[in-house]
Amino acid sequence: MSDRIFGAVGLILAAFYAWATLQIQVSFLSDAVGPKTFPLAIAAILAISSLAILLRPDEGPDWPGIGRLAEIAAATVVMILYAQFLPEVGFVTATALASAYLSWRLGNTILMAIVAGISISVGIYVVFNLVLGLSLARGPFGF
Amino acid sequence: MTITFFRGAVAAVTIGLAGSAALAESHTGFTPENPECIAPANPGGGWDFTCRQVGKSLQDAGLLDQTMQVVNLAGGGGGVAFSEVVTKRPDDDDLIVAASAATATRLAQGAYPGNTMDQVRWLASIGADYGVIAVAADSEVETLPDLLDRIKSDPTAVSIAGGSAVGGWDHLKVLIAASAYGIEDVRSVKYIAFDGGGEAVTQLLAGSVQAFTGDISEAKGFVDSGDIKVIAVLAPERLDGEFAEMPTAREQGVDAIGANWRGFYAPGGMSDAAYEGWVGKISDLYASDAWKTVMENNGLAPLDLQGAAFEQFVADSVAQIQEISKEIGIIQ
Amino acid sequence: METLASLGDGFAVALTWQNIGLALLGCFLGTVMGALPGLGPSNGVAILIPLAFTMGLGPTPSLILLTSVYYGAMYGGRISSILLNIPGDEPAMMTCLDGHPMAKKGLAGEALSLSGISSFVGAFLATWGLILLAPQLVKFALLFGPAEYFALFVLAFATLGGVSSTNQAKSAFAAMLGLGVGVIGVDTQTGVPRLTFGEVHLYDGIDFLVAIVGLFALSEVFIFLETRHDKSDSVGRVEVGRLTPPWSMIKRCIPSMLRASGLGFVAGVLPGAGASLGSFIAYSMEKRMVDREGTFGTGDPRGVAAPEAGNNAAAGGALVPMLALGVPGSGTTAVLLAVLLALNITPGPLLFTENPDVVWGLIAALFIANFMLLAMNIPMVGMFTRVLMVPPKILMPLVAMVSFVGIYGISGSSFDLMVMVGFGVLGWVLRKLDVPLVPIILGTLLGSTMENNLRRAVTISNGDYLTLVGSPLAIGLWVVAIVGFVLPVFVGRLVRSRMRGARDQDAGITD
Numbered sequence: 001m002s003d004r005i006f007g008a009v010g011l012i013l014a015a016f017y018a019w020a021t022l023q024i025q026v027s028f029l030s031d032a033v034g035p036k037t038f039p040l041a042i043a044a045i046l047a048i049s050s051l052a053i054l055l056r057p058d059e060g061p062d063w064p065g066i067g068r069l070a071e072i073a074a075a076t077v078v079m080i081l082y083a084q085f086l087p088e089v090g091f092v093t094a095t096a097l098a099s100a101y102l103s104w105r106l107g108n109t110i111l112m113a114i115v116a117g118i119s120i121s122v123g124i125y126v127v128f129n130l131v132l133g134l135s136l137a138r139g140p141f142g143f
Numbered sequence: 144m145t146i147t148f149f150r151g152a153v154a155a156v157t158i159g160l161a162g163s164a165a166l167a168e169s170h171t172g173f174t175p176e177n178p179e180c181i182a183p184a185n186p187g188g189g190w191d192f193t194c195r196q197v198g199k200s201l202q203d204a205g206l207l208d209q210t211m212q213v214v215n216l217a218g219g220g221g222g223v224a225f226s227e228v229v230t231k232r233p234d235d236d237d238l239i240v241a242a243s244a245a246t247a248t249r250l251a252q253g254a255y256p257g258n259t260m261d262q263v264r265w266l267a268s269i270g271a272d273y274g275v276i277a278v279a280a281d282s283e284v285e286t287l288p289d290l291l292d293r294i295k296s297d298p299t300a301v302s303i304a305g306g307s308a309v310g311g312w313d314h315l316k317v318l319i320a321a322s323a324y325g326i327e328d329v330r331s332v333k334y335i336a337f338d339g340g341g342e343a344v345t346q347l348l349a350g351s352v353q354a355f356t357g358d359i360s361e362a363k364g365f366v367d368s369g370d371i372k373v374i375a376v377l378a379p380e381r382l383d384g385e386f387a388e389m390p391t392a393r394e395q396g397v398d399a400i401g402a403n404w405r406g407f408y409a410p411g412g413m414s415d416a417a418y419e420g421w422v423g424k425i426s427d428l429y430a431s432d433a434w435k436t437v438m439e440n441n442g443l444a445p446l447d448l449q450g451a452a453f454e455q456f457v458a459d460s461v462a463q464i465q466e467i468s469k470e471i472g473i474i475q
Numbered sequence: 476m477e478t479l480a481s482l483g484d485g486f487a488v489a490l491t492w493q494n495i496g497l498a499l500l501g502c503f504l505g506t507v508m509g510a511l512p513g514l515g516p517s518n519g520v521a522i523l524i525p526l527a528f529t530m531g532l533g534p535t536p537s538l539i540l541l542t543s544v545y546y547g548a549m550y551g552g553r554i555s556s557i558l559l560n561i562p563g564d565e566p567a568m569m570t571c572l573d574g575h576p577m578a579k580k581g582l583a584g585e586a587l588s589l590s591g592i593s594s595f596v597g598a599f600l601a602t603w604g605l606i607l608l609a610p611q612l613v614k615f616a617l618l619f620g621p622a623e624y625f626a627l628f629v630l631a632f633a634t635l636g637g638v639s640s641t642n643q644a645k646s647a648f649a650a651m652l653g654l655g656v657g658v659i660g661v662d663t664q665t666g667v668p669r670l671t672f673g674e675v676h677l678y679d680g681i682d683f684l685v686a687i688v689g690l691f692a693l694s695e696v697f698i699f700l701e702t703r704h705d706k707s708d709s710v711g712r713v714e715v716g717r718l719t720p721p722w723s724m725i726k727r728c729i730p731s732m733l734r735a736s737g738l739g740f741v742a743g744v745l746p747g748a749g750a751s752l753g754s755f756i757a758y759s760m761e762k763r764m765v766d767r768e769g770t771f772g773t774g775d776p777r778g779v780a781a782p783e784a785g786n787n788a789a790a791g792g793a794l795v796p797m798l799a800l801g802v803p804g805s806g807t808t809a810v811l812l813a814v815l816l817a818l819n820i821t822p823g824p825l826l827f828t829e830n831p832d833v834v835w836g837l838i839a840a841l842f843i844a845n846f847m848l849l850a851m852n853i854p855m856v857g858m859f860t861r862v863l864m865v866p867p868k869i870l871m872p873l874v875a876m877v878s879f880v881g882i883y884g885i886s887g888s889s890f891d892l893m894v895m896v897g898f899g900v901l902g903w904v905l906r907k908l909d910v911p912l913v914p915i916i917l918g919t920l921l922g923s924t925m926e927n928n929l930r931r932a933v934t935i936s937n938g939d940y941l942t943l944v945g946s947p948l949a950i951g952l953w954v955v956a957i958v959g960f961v962l963p964v965f966v967g968r969l970v971r972s973r974m975r976g977a978r979d980q981d982a983g984i985t986d
Contacts, residue, residue: 006908010648017655017670024669031309031930032938035662035669038926042658046651052644061907064701072697076900079693079875083892086883095879099872102696106868107703113868120873124880132522134884135214185521185885192813195524217886219675220661226675254661256675299937310666335621335931336663338924339809341802342746348800351620351935360816364801364823473666 002061007054014047071105078102090139091129096121173420175237178211180407182241183224185217193241193405197269197428204431206424221246222255229262234412239266239421244312244403247457251464252310252474260461264418265454266407267425271446272358274316274377274401275389276303279347280370287375287395290354291324298331304352306340306361310473313340316377316401317356318467320392323399330471347371358403359386377401382444404446406453422450478606485835488535489843497532497540498840502847505547510555510859512692512874513684513881515564516548516750516790517806521885524814534818534833539840541814542794545807546598546844549750549790550852553590553783558583558862561692561874565683566750566786568691568916569758573771573778580774583860584716589724589776590783591852593732597784598845600736601743601791605798606838609827612744612792613799619745621931622943626952627745628925631752633960634759635914645910653918656681660923664930676890683919685882685891689898690905690912692878697903699871718856720776728780731761739785743792749805750789751920755913757785763959791841798822798834 021039064072082098100117104110128134178201180194191213198211216224221242228240240263250260278284284293294301305313314336318329326332335352337343340361347355348370355362355371359382365371366389375392376382377400382389392399409421426449448456468474488494501523508519520541527537552567557574570590577586604612619627635646659670660680671677738760739753761781762771771778789805796802801822803809815822820830827834862870882891902912929943936942944950 002908020670020672025667026665031664031934033664033930033933035665035667038929039655039658039669042651042655045647046655049644049647049651053642053648056644058642058645058909061909063907068701071700072900072903075697075700076896079896079899080893082879083889083896086879086892087889091880095876099876102700102872102875103868105703106699106871107866108868116869116872120869120876124873124876128880128884133526134522134880135212135887136880136884185518189813191521215885215887217679218888218890219678222675222678223888223890252666254678256673302935308661308663308666333934335934336927337931338663338927339803341800341812345617345746345796345800345802346620349617349620351931364821364825367821367829368824370824 001057002063003053003057007050007052007057010050010053011047014043014050017046018043075102075105087137088139090141091136092121092125093139093141094137095124173236173416174208175417175420177237178207178209179235179238180211180213180241181224181228181238182213182215183217183221183246185215189243189405190221190241191215193243193269193407197407197425200428201424204428206427220249220254222249222258225250225255225258225263228408228410229258233410234414235410236413236417238413239407239409241405242408243405244460245307246408247460248310248312248315248464251461252468260457261411263408263411264413265457266409266418266421267429267449267453268404268406268446268456269425269429271402271404271444272360273382273444274313274403275355275357275359275362275373276317276320276375276377276392277344277347277355277357277362277366277371277373278353279350280372282353282372284354284374286390287320287392287397288324290374291321291326291397294321294332295324295326298333301354302333302335302352303354303356304335304337304343304346305356306337306343308336309334310468310471311336312401312403313343313356315464315467316399318471319401319463320375320377320397320399322467322470323392323397329467344371375399378444402444402446404456406448419450425449481831481835482606482839484832485837485839486842488832488836489539489839494536494539494840495843497536498543498844498847501540501543502547502844502851505544505549506551506554506848506851506855508544509548509551509567510563511877511881512555512561512563513688513878514548515552515684515807516545517810518684518881518885519544519548520807520810520814524810527814534815534820535836535840537814537818538811538833538837539844541811542837542840543844543847545811546787546790546841547848548807549598549787550591550594550848552786553594553779554587554859554862557586557590557779558859559695559870559874561695562687565687565916565920566754566782566789568687568751568913569754569782569786570779571691572758572782572913573773573775576772576774577776577779578863582716582774583863584718584856585720585724585776586716586779587856587859588718588853589720589728590779591849591856592720592725593728593735593780593783594787594852595845595849596732597736597739597787597789598791598841598848600733601740601788602838602841602845604740604788605791605795605841609795609799612795616744616746616796616800618946618948620946621928621935622945623949623952624745624928625925625932625943626949626956628921628928630952630956630959631755631917631921633956634756634763635917642909645908646914649905649910649912650914650918653686653915653920654922654925656686656915656919657922658926663923663927664934676888680923681894681919682882682886682891683916684885685895686898686919687916688878688882689895690902690915692874693896693899694902694906696871696875697899698906699867701903703867718860719853724776728777731765731777731781732784734764735761735781735784736788739788740792742785743789743805744795746796746800746802749793750786751917753789753792754782754786755917757788758782794841798826798837799824801826 021036024035078101086094096117099120100113103116104113129136180198182191182194184190194213201207284290303317307313314334321329321332340357344365346352373389376389377392381387508514523544527540552563553570555561555563556567556570557578560571560575562568562571574586659677661668661678735757738757742753758781793805793808797808797812803812932942
């Protein structure tokens with residue numbers, strides 16, 4: 001069943017890809033092949049392989065229960081928030097929070113997770129910023 | 144990214160090496176507290192080198208008391224950094240941003256959506272790499288008019304390779320020359336885009352294409368080895384030193400000039416004191432003697448423009464690029 | 476003889492205490508950076524350029540430091556591939572396929588040391604290739620015009636089917652997904668943005684590092700989140716096996732290493748192909764040739780030896796066009812080239828005659844670095860395997876954060892991080908659905924180059940598609956591609972069913 005849904009989604013993706021390709025504005029200056037040929041070929045093969053998956057599905061995987069899915073969704077949200085707020089709150093703070101969260105959800109006690117988060121964050125900061133000289137997000141406190 | 148921008152390293156580093164010569168500290172009361180340079184590309188690229196080397200040289204020369212922090216902000220061919228500066232840090236006095244002819248080209252073509260060149264203050268140039276047009280050593284083509292005549296009679300017979308995308312600087316240089324020679328429909332000129340000048344020269348040697356457009360620094364090694372011959376330098380007059388033998392386009396009756404300059408811009412709301420301060424520091428750096436020697440070795444030509452003069456220069460080149468881009472239909 | 480004398484001079488240049496110290500530093504830093512997801516050889520070298528300049532090093536010492544980092548990173552990438560199933564850098568992705576299954580079987584130590592030895596063999600042979608064959612190889616590289624490159628990439632994709640997954644449709648789907656991602660960005664042949672939806676961050680395209688880190692590293696984190704209560708801390712007590720592989724295992728892998736070194740080296744010499752293609756082709760060819768029992772993908776030592784020898788050989792091969800033509804064969808050599816130019820050395824046809832001390836010093840340094848890496852890597856296997864002792868509740872957040880830093884520290888872009896999270900979720904879903912991830916990376920890496928070469932070829936010939944089969948070399952590549960694609964589909968089915976029959980009979984005895 002999973003593969004049938006997957007194949008159907010693949011077909012929609014292929015159709016969307018082809019549509020998006022057709023939206024490309026071609027200037028007067030175009031080469032012999034043009035900017036659309038290759039993406040359209042990709043869309044075609046994508047559609048064919050999706051169809052094959054749809055028609056001859058493998059056995060479905062064991063999907064996790066709703067609780068686990070929520071777990072993954074929550075982790076995704078945390079990562080997105082991390083990406084968004086990293087430049088604002090600074091590297092060390094953001095990283096400590098995000099890694100503490102992940103550590104907690106992976107089975108640490110809250111206290112240990114906080115310790116782990118702070119050590120990961122400071123450790124990475126020391127290695128990457130102080131030793132290797134990469135510029136990480138500075139944030140309001142300068143780190 | 145790295146491949147596209149590596150050529151810039153030459154220019155940037157040239158300046159860097161020169162800057163390490165001791166310079167007497169000169170003027171202006173302005174001193175940035177936390178000097179920062181945004182390189183709008185990944186480490187290892189041309190803009191990155193511009194920042195790092197100028198930063199280091201300024202410090203070595205005593206023009207800055209502390210290390211200039213280099214921040215890489217890649218994306219959109221420099222567009223991400225440009226919009227960051229315009230929207231988020233419009234009045235930061237400590238910030239400068241590396242730029243080059245590619246920046247002007249993209250601004251002219253509207254490739255930084257919603258941004259224009261007058262949203263920032265242009266500080267100064269730190270040198271330029273002039274464009275060349277070259278053919279294989281065993282080619283029958285001897286002069287630029289010779290090549291352009293062939294294109295005129297049968298545009299499909301001549302493929303020209305360059306390291307930038309279509310509409311990019313290497314492409315525009317050929318079109319500027321073609322247009323100056325009186326080729327009506329410059330769109331018919333067959334330009335093949337490669338990933339960097341090195342790859343383009345290789346395809347010239349491999350015989351896949353008939354001509355090459357790029358910068359002097361890219362062609363130098365192959366000219367020395369006798370594999371290719373430069374039929375035109377797009378400079379106002381012949382260059383010095385070992386490059387003096389290369390004919391300019393102008394002396395062959397084709398009035399075309401193309402310089403890949405490197406320089407800096409600063410946020411649009413930078414205070415006048417800070418602006419003057421940065422301009423002063425960069426021109427002090429530029430004026431060092433050791434640098435001129437290194438420039439000669441690298442085929443880097445002087446481009447001595449600061450402050451208002453540089454601003455005017457960028458404006459002119461944006462206008463010129465806009466005009467030719469409209470002609471070929473890159474922009475409406 | 477003259478070559479050996481020059482090499483001798485090179486060693487004289489390279490063997491100073493300062494240079495040896497730099498090589499040691501470079502090897503160590505390179506190995507570490509290679510092992511960290513998100514930091515590969517090209518970033519590693521780029522990050523250390525400022526260091527080289529700050530230390531005020533001359534041309535030869537700088538190059539020694541940076542090439543040691545380069546070789547070190549090529550070695551290091553395998554470590555996280557094997558231990559965590561997360562490639563430390565893009566060429567190491569093929570090592571995941573058999574390396575991680577080996578580690579799961581309790582053979583982590585063997586896998587690490589075997590791959591270390593393979594890396595050494597690949598790099599060692601490639602360095603000799605660089606010395607002896609550079610001039611001839613340059614002529615070979617010049618045979619490749621746009622049409623030949625296109626055929627070469629077709630060949631790579633045609634052999635994909637054999638690499639992973641039993642379901643060919645899923646391999647094809649994954650490859651197209653990768654190619655589709657590769658198309659995003661400003662089209663170099665016409666200058667128009669494609670599939671960017673007006674988002675300026677997408678104009679430069681999606682960096683394959685973002686894709687690889689998201690697909691492999693973040694999806695691994697999700698998998699741990701999904702299964703944490705099933706395994707809890709049992710991973711911490713994993714068997715790591717012996718620290719050195721038995722001689723019989725090495726002996727069995729020697730032919731694989733040699734073949735893979737050859738293929739990898741050739742792939743490295745061709746500008747634009749690079750180490751990832753080298754390890755990919757080495758793996759898929761090896762699988763075609765020797766995988767009679769269908770053990771590749773389940774922890775076959777030869778499946779570890781081949782890609783590691785291949786990618787390290789390619790790293791050496793990529794130096795040929797860089798030194799002899801000034802054309803970078805890979806992202807890393809592009810950065811090294813920038814360094815050479817910065818040091819006022821113009822690579823190109825005359826480099827060997829004009830700056831012999833630099834060239835031969837560099838080559839000598841490669842030998843030194845390579846031996847150093849072997850000497851460092853084998854004893855350090857024990858240390859690396861300790862990583863498996865770290866409980867996932869500490870290790871996984873660390874992996875995730877290092878991935879974020881690797882990307883953010885280079886590009887400074889929150890947008891890239893968002894894309895990476897997207898790839899992470901995608902990677903998790905695709906893994907659940909048994910869709911192989913390697914073709915996605917291959918597509919993302921090679922997609923735009925492949926398309927550009929097609930379009931260059933056809934544009935040069937004024938729209939005549941026959942140019943794609945216009946040279947004997949191109950025809951040869953097409954033939955190999957077609958044979959590689961068709962053969963397993965028809966013959967493979969027959970052979971496999973026969974094999975299966977045979978194995979079923981043996982099963983009672985061997986198992």
